[in-house]
Amino acid sequence: MLSLNYTRIVRSARALLHPHWLLTKRESVYKAVTCSARCITTSLPLKDTWHSSRSLKALGKGRSYHSNLLLRYYSTGQVELNCWKCKQPLDQSPAFFCMSCKVVQPPEEGTSYFKIMDCDCTFTLDTQKLQKRYLQLQRSLHPDNFSHKSVKEQEYSETHSALVNKAYRTLLKPLSRGLYMLELKGISIEEGTDSGADPEFLMELMEINEALHGARTSEQANEIGKDAKGKLADLTKEIDAALLKGELQAAKALLAQMKYYANIEEKVKEKLSELM
């Protein structure tokens, strides 16, 4: 039975290397590992007294030094971390504050923005919920709340707050959200010319840009802006479908198109402010 649990540890730990696990199965992996770890430590010979006393002590809390070592060797420090101050295990992920001593924690490396903002890793996102979560997090994490605390706590609140800002900004807009989702799967849009671009599409973009450049009234600019918004809405639907089906290359091409139209939208705003 012990060997079975041991293989479970190894399998779960290996699974930690797979990014998908990091995003979704963290808690269940953690539980499986601690349960297996408990079984392992009971069978360890009590040679090293410090080691064994720690093991026995940790056993009471459901974890062991040995399993810590194993996990740290396999994982990138993702699965289990302890509070930097009171050394208690941080049972949450992502952990913003220690459950025991309530002290602010530094952000875990590699946590996905979706996890931080407590959203499902999908292209369609409830931006209201996102905003609520953002405000809730910043209310407690913002460095202004730590002006009378220790330097270390101030530093940690700064990094954590900045990360929450970045996560919010990335997930708020469909374009950056989509690009981030591709990034999580290891795909990014390369800089430089798109040799596979459809010449008809580029021609159309040129014409829209030229029309916008030549617009003399706000109505003309608004008209172009409306068309661009319509195109963006269509692209959003198509990208959502592509990402749900796992068609990453198709999603990449659509996101590239979205970038062009997002630029046009920006230029419409500039033009409107010029014309005012």
Place this chain on the structure above:
Amino acid sequence: MAGTVANKCLSPLTFITRRLSAPEFITQCCYHKKVVDHYENPRNVGILDKQSKNVGTGLVGAPACGDVMKLQIEVDDQGKIVDARFKTFGCGSAIASSSLATEWVKGKSVDEALMIKNTDIAKELSLPPVKLHCSMLAEDAIKAALADYRLKQQDDQQEAVRASN
């Protein structure tokens, strides 16, 4: 913060040097005076007759930044580029790169124009590393225009052969 400061720097009339503290941007963010010059006094903006047999049109896009660039060349019967025009919608560096490209191709033969490298354009304009892709775009636009011209010439020759038969 880096994003908003970068946006501010992209405004063409920024002459003040800013040093960004965010780790992604370590280079100085300020447009070189040559880039500003090309932006404010662009050379050869416009269009040539796309249908003409002596005109090659290159249309390229950069999906990462959403820039679009059109470069057209007019070639005489001796294979020398006599005129060039461009239209670019994008950042100042992209506009400057394409403006410079049209300046450089004028007076060159088709083969000589093919030798223009993005590194030369970037060096001339002192483009920072983050803007090197703009010069790449300009080089690709030149090549696309030359390729389009070559294609038109080939089609022409084939037509002439067919007509004579």
